Structures are given as C-alpha cells and as structure tokens.
Amino acid sequence: MDYIPEELFSRILEALDETSLVVLSCVSRRCRARIACRQAWWRKRFERHFLYEDEHELKWLQHQMRVHVIKAYVRSISSGRTNAQRDTRLDWFTAYCMRRATEYRWRHGQCTRHQLTNVAITRPRGIRLQSMLLSPNGSPAKNAVIVSQWLFPPQKQPTWLLEQPCWGDTAMEHINVRDSWSGEYTIIRGTHIRKDDSHADLHSLYVWHSAAFHKPPRVIVAGQFVMNISVFKNWVVCQYLASETARRYTTHIYNLASNLYCSESLAPVTSCRILSATQESVHIIQLHYSELDIDSALATCVLWDVTPSHAAPFKWKAARKKEVFKTKQSPVRSDCVDDNRFLLWTDCEEGDDEVYAEIAPGGISSLVLLQVVNDVTGASLEEKWSNSIRAAKVWPIVSRNLLLVDYKDTSDVLLSLEDGSVIHRVSLPCWYYSHLYPLEAQWRGMTKHATWKDPRRGLSRDCRTKTLPNAMIYGRDAAFSVFDYADYIRRPYQKTQLALEQQLASFIDVTNLSADKRHMLFRVFV
Template sequence: MKRIPDEVLDHIVEICNDEAALVVLSCASKRLRSRVACRQEAWRKRFERQFLQSNDSEQKWLHQHMRAKRAATHLGDTTSILLFPQGSAQFDWFDAYCERRAVEYRWRHGKYAAHRLTNTANVRPRGVRLQSILCAFDYSPAGDVAVVSQWLIASPRQSAWFSEPLYWGDMDTEDVVVLSKRQSDEYLVIQAWNMLVDCYSLCVWHTAAPHRPPRTIITDKREIPDVSLRGSWLAHRIAHSADTGQYGAAFVYDLARGACYSDIQGNIHTCCSLNATTDRMRIVCVEYNKSTSSPVTIAYKLWQVAPDRAEPMQCQATGRKAMSLKQGDIKLQRIDDGKFILYSRETDDLDPISAPTISLVEVVDEASGVLLKEKWSLGIRVMDIRSIASHDLFSIQQTYDKWLLLSLIDGSEVRRVHFNCWICSGLYPPDDQWAKMIDDSMWWNPRDDPTLHIHEEASQELSPAAIVYGHDDAITVVDYTGCMHRSEHQQGVERLSIEIRNRRIAERKHLVAEDKRIAAKRKLLLPEGVRMRTEGAHLRDKSKRMREEGEHIFTESMRMRDEDSRVYDKGKRMFTESMQMRDEGRRLCDEGRRILDECEHLTAKLQEIRAQIRALDST
C-alpha cells in the first residue's frame, strides 16, 4: 500500500461511491486518510446531498459542529485543522461527514455520555460555548428557567456541561409562567404570561448572554400565538379579541436591526415563517371564517419582508383551498424554504368523499412573479406533522403511538422503519442506508436506563446531539457528541437484542427457503392452474349465461303468474255472477210455476163461468 502512487489513490477515491469503504480505508494510515480527505469538494457535495441544509435539525447540527471546530482551533487544538499537502488549512468536510454519520449511529444504538447537573452555576466558565439548550417547560415558573450549555473549557481542554439561570432583569417573575419558547443559533425567545394582571410578553435574549436582561419586544392583553424564530427574524401573531372587536395581526421583527413590521392585518388565524436571510424574510398567513360549517374555504398569503425596499412588506402571492375542519383550527407546518403544509387535526376516520385535511403548497419563483402551487391534497386522520425534507418525506402522527411516512412528491405512503430517536434528533441516516434497514433493533431510550435515575415525570428538551431531562432541581444531560456510556442494563438489553436479531435472521432464512420451495411448487402447479383458470372462466361464462336465462325465465314466470292471477280473478268474478244468475233463474222458475198454477186456476174458473153462461143461454 505504501508503494501505491498518490495519483492512483486519488483515482480510486474519485471513482469509489461507497462511503463506508472510503472511511475504512482512511483509518488504515495517516497517508490514506489524507488522500481520502483531501477531496474536500466531493465530500462537501456528498454531505450537502445526503444531509440537506433546508432541514432545521441538519442545519443546527452543522453549525454546532463548525462552532466546535472553530473553538478547538481558537484554544490551540491543531488536531481539528485539516492540513493538506500544500500546507493550507480549511474546514474538514470529510470529518464533518464522518461525525454526522456517527452521531446518528450513537442516537440509534444508545451510545452517549450522561451528565447530572444538580445546581445552576452563577460563575461563567472560561472557554467557548458550543451549544445551548433552553430549559423552559410549558407553564413552568419563569424563575425556574435555566440554560443548559456545553462548553469547551480552556484548561483543561475538554467539553463540559453547565446550567445557568436565565436573568429576567427588573421584571417581577413571581406570578409569571412560561407559555412557549423558541431558540435559534443567536437568540432565545420566551412567551411569558403574567397571571396577576393577565398580560402577555415576548422576551428575547442573545444565546451567548443569558446572564443579561432580556429585550421585551411586545406586551399585550391579547394572546401571542404562532411564535416562530428563524435566524435573527422573529414572527408572531396577535389573536383576535372578541371583547374589543380588534382583528388579529401578524408582526415581524428584525432582531439584528431592532426593527418591527406590522402591516399584515385581518382575520388571521395562523402564520409561520417560511425562510429567512440576513436581509429578508418570507411569512405565510392563513385567513378563514371559522363560524362556517365544514368544509371551510382557506385563504393563504405569502408575504415578504425586505427592509431595503420602499415598501418593506409585500404580499407576493395568494391561494385558496376548501378543507375539512371539524375540530380545532387550521395548522401550518413549514417543510423547507419553498414548501409548507396546511392541515386540520382530525382524530376520526373520514368519509371518502369529504374535503381534504392535508394540502401541500409549493412556492414557485418565476420571472413573471411568485406563485403558490398546490401539489396534492389528502383526506386522512392527522394529529401532528413532522418534516423530513432531507429525504422528500414527512411523517404524520395518527394516534399516540402510530406514525405514517408519506412522500412529499405525491403524498403516497412510504413503508420504512421509523425509530423514535430520529423523531427526537431530527437526524436521519442517508437515504440508501435507511431504505435497506429492517425493524430488527430498538432505540436505546435513556429513560429506560436505571443507572441514570431519570424521574418518570421528568420533562425533556431536545437538540440534534443531546437530550436534557429536568425534574425539580435535578437536570440530566444525555450527550451524543463524543464519549459513550454503556450501563450493564443496556448491555444486557443489547445482548437480548442481538439474540432477537439473530433469531429473526434465522427465521428470515427459513422463510426464504420456504419461499423458494413454494415458488418451485407453484411453478409445477402453474400449468394446471392455467387450465383450471381457463375452465373456470368458461364455467363462469356459462354460469353467467344460465343466470341470465334464469332471470329471463323468472321474469316470464312472474308475468305468467300475474296473468294467471288476473284470469283467476276474472273467472271467480264470472262464477259469482253465474251463481247469482242461477239463483235468479230459480226464482223466475218458481214465479213462472206460480203464474202457471194461477193461470190454470183462472182457466178452470173461466170454463166454469162459460159453462154457467151457456146454461143460462140455453134456458
């Protein structure tokens, strides 16, 4: 291997598409690692292709990794710098690719380092902050909010976790609770509710300065829902007030410039930020009349905020859609910089002809302007939606423990394994690796590790490389960035999992052999099956013909039965009339006899009278 010229090694690395093989090759020697890693452009493209930065979790992890490398360089760790043969130093995309694959592997196999933090630190450590996780659980007192941060300590040079309280300045937090929170690389945002005066506020801290007082950007008697933070841009909605009759409005803040834009007003029910750069931001707003019965007509609008324009706020495109709405409100879910989903929560089975509950809309930038194009819509049960835009997928939660994977291209179902660790971290394996995975393993959930003593009611906060569990004053950090922790419990479960996997492999081999046997038997029975299918088709046609003849005979018999019934009724009527005529004839006969008897009597009497007359005439 030492005698192979660098040009040959470069050619091998260039034509090889097996990343795993290249990583194994790089572990053989420093020279091979240098030859594999020096093709930085190829590794950068491979990284961006497999881990799309339009995914928020992917982008957050990469920024965190870059901060860690810059911090190590700042503190004098030369091992974090990639030195090429020319002596130049730059960001190591090969190292980033390997570390990204490794952190997903650690999540899936439960390889983590656990840190238990019992008290918040009032003294900031000397070093560089690598990441911060805002621990502010819903409806928790504002005074209990803490920021858990990972630091690279200057001396000794190692990673450590600290918890520090969030400073509220002059704000009285005795009656204040946290309603929601948002976090970006630069800012921390908390929506606070003062229960005593029934007032809502949005407070902003810089991520690097949680020890400084916040900037309160809005205070209102109305609720402040749909808070979204993207970079240095903050968007939120002010709810409609039935008491004052004030309509809702959407607000956009440029936190870097300290500017506010509030020209989006109307019957706005929800909004979300779509994408943001340093100088502009896009936001989607949804309007509809909730009082109408389902289906309701949804009007959605795309707004762009550009401070450098004469009119900073501009409505770029609009669209309309009829959707089913039986409970709750219409929701918005950002997929990536150019797509969003409209959906309504539906927990019951739907009628096949009902209006859709999900609609995917794409933003199309053309030379003539911006269009909002509906790609597809579905009518299915949905509770929640998560974006997996890096794989052209998204997941739908239909029940508490059932998730469904759908394609962003056409909305069709995609059948793949879907582990909970991916839902928590937002980091998925490369598409080709994911497609080959079988459901033969489980996520090593830290809650199930008895050595960590995580309370069953502990709340959790997530980042792409860590989990923070909090209960009372105890905070446990599960760190997937480096060192690994394996408890005896996990090792036992892992052995059991390996046994189950081996058993499944054996069962699979048996099923494959059984499949081959059945296939061979099927091949032998196929001609007989074809013959029987032909005879069956013939018998089916004959049966169909006989059925048609039977239907004809049945129809004719029914007609004849109706005719016989009609003739029978007529004969019965004529018989009744004949009986009546017979009785009348008998009566007439009796009357005739009576008349004849009377005639005979009169004749006899007439003869007697005539005899008397003749006797008188003779005398």
C-alpha cells in the same frame, strides 16, 4: 495498501462508494490521509447526503463548525501562534464521518451521561458552545434554567452546567412561562399573573442572545394578548390585540439582529408562519379559514414579503383558497417545509372519534402541500398534492424529502413530499428527537425489527425531554441528565475481530456478511 501508486489509488477511490472509502481509511493512518485529503470530493458528498435546506442538518453542521473554530483558536493561543487560519478550515472527511457516527450513536444509545444538579451562581469564564432553555410551560419564570455546554481553556473537553438567565428589573415573580424557543436567540412568552395568582391574559416577549444570558432581556412586545408566534433564525412573527376593544389582530414582525420591526393590521388571520428569510426581509404565510359545512372549511393562504426598513414594509405576493376537512374540534394549521413549500393540514388529535378515520379515500382533503412558484408574471401558490389522511401531528423530513405523519392512536406513516405517496420504512423515536436520519440506502435496508436504545430507560417518566444537535436533556426542576452523543468515547482499539466489527458498525452492517467475508475483512485490517 500504503504503497499503491497514486494513479492506481485514485482509480480505486473512483470505483468505491463513500461507505467503502470510510472503511478503507481504517487500514492505516497513511491510507486515511490519502482518502481524507480529497476535501472538495468529501464536501460534495456531505452536501448531497445531508442537505442544507434541512434546518436540522444545517444546525448540526453549524455547531460542528463552531466547535472546530473555537478549538482551533484555543490551540493557537496555547501554542503561541497568531495565525491559525489553516486550522479553522473544516475537515470535510471528518465531518462526514462524524455526522454518520452521530446518527449511529443516537440509534444505539452510545452516549456519555452527565448529571446536573447545581445552578451556577456567577457567569462562567469560558467559551459557550451551545445552550438550551429548560422551563416547562406554565412554570414560574424565576425557575427557568439554561443547560449550557462550555469550553474552559486550557481544558480540551467541554463541560455541561446549569445557569439562570438574568431578568434585570423585570418582576419575574408575577410572570409564568407560556412557551419558549431556543437557538441563537432564546425567547420566552411570559404570562402576567395578578396578585390573586389568576392569569391576566396579557403576555410579553422576552429575548436573550445566546451569548448574553447574564444581561437583562429585550422586551419586544409588552403587556399584549400575544398569539400565533413563529420564530425562524433572527426573525420573530406574532399577532396581538392592540387594545381590549380591538377586533383585529396586529401582525408584528421583529428582526432580532438589526432591531428593526414593523406592524400591520392584516385581513382576518388565523395564524402566520415564517416561510423564508434573508438578512433584510422575510416571507410569511398568512392563514385564515371559515366554515363551509359541518365537515369542511374554506382556507385562504396569503404570501407576504415583509421588509421592516421600507416605508411600506408589507408587500402582497400571492394567495390561494382551498376547501379542507374541518370539525369543531379539529383546527386547520399551516407548517413550513422549506423556503418555498408549506403544509396546510387539519389537526385531528382532539377530533371526535366518530368522525375520525386514519384515511378516508375520496374524502375532503385534510393534508395539502403548497409550493411558491416564481415566473415572469410574479409569484403564485400552487398545489403539489393533497390527501384525505387524518393527522394528529406532522414532521417534515426535508433531508430525505419525506413527511412523517402521526395518527391519533400514536401509529405513524411516511409520505413522499414529492407526490404524497406512502413510503414503507421503519420509523424510530430517536430520529424524532435528533432529526438526523441515516442515508437512504441504510434506511431502506432496515427491517421492522430495528429498535432504538433509549438512554432514559429506567428513569422517571415524569420529566421533560429537550434536544440539541448532539445531546438529549432529560429532567425537571434543577436536576437534569445530559446524554452527550458527541462526547462518547470508545474503548481502546484492539485488533480483534469483535473490536473491528464494533469500530466499523456505524458504516457497514457487518452482521449481514457471511462468515468467510467477515474473516476476509478482518485479515485486511490486521
């Protein structure tokens, strides 16, 4: 294979799909180099299979790029080189293989377990790769901890550890964590506690940058009744009552990167969600609904374009009304899918059993997909499809253009985001945690007997689970387990048929090959 002329080798590459090329690259180092050098080709394949429009896919790729750049920088410092520009270029073939291998490792439980019990007293002296706030809702703020992954040069392998955020002069003994968000910025909504330990119904929003947990937080809202918080990239949208006597909520927009913010008392609002954002502005969806009948409500959605640096920051763009299913115990919610699509749906998780049904054909819509359409006349909100399905939870899978819907009885169904039709495929819990899905062909080929090897099996269920792009964090108090899927190390490669099949398993289903084909594959690689 190594001595095939380049012209013939190029013809072979054109005739093979990505999976076959990855398998072929295992023949030898030279063969791998000849396949991997086609970087533009592999980048296009990566972008086709793992869409950047999916925030989870983008987060995984950004983490890979960050780790790659940091390790290249450490290598350049260790070797005394001052120009490491070439080393910082991402190898798209490796990224493609790693992305597919990561999903496979999640599904098959191939990870390295790290036990964390001690909280670092001083700030580590190294390079932070990623972090996640661990603080159950309702817990004291003083007990909040952060699980972080660090690289300590000249070490090559990252290290996991526990930290505590700095609160500065904040009286954290009088604050409980209401809820939190982690990303480039970590945000805590803290509930103020009175001296008699009762809640004061007042909240503050505390913000740390991921590289500055050792510094006191920024307080972007202080001592207000805060609700309906939406966080996207470096933007925060929330609503609060400006005073105890106020009847209308103030909508507050904050750009964490520029420290610019603006506020406006909009029309009656049930919730606000960030639809899309740039460095300077943000699009938000404002939702309000009022009851029409015993089982229906009129929902009004309004699209706003908000630019904090403008004199008049709030600009109305479009609006749409829709009658939806509604009971006393089933609120209407909005959830964004991508930059121009969002869901309007009725949360039936706490609904009355006598009015609850998984699907009520011909009934009032309880799940609607709306899309922002821009033309020469301006923007409008158009309904793409609606359904009378009774959902308890919904999760958009943008990379596969699907929507996962949970029923009240914990069963689920997949719907096409294109037209709302039912898609019959297996759904595994590992994808809910990782948000990383297999390729379309792989997924379609999986049977209902496919299972997930849960690494938490046998551990206490009285714990919380949080996830990062390549890791699952499980535990409580100050004792946590980190299941690292990027740190998984295979056993040394052996040229046996079993070892070969294990090596190729994440790219090709060897078990479904006939015995003669499996033997032929083994002969090719040895």
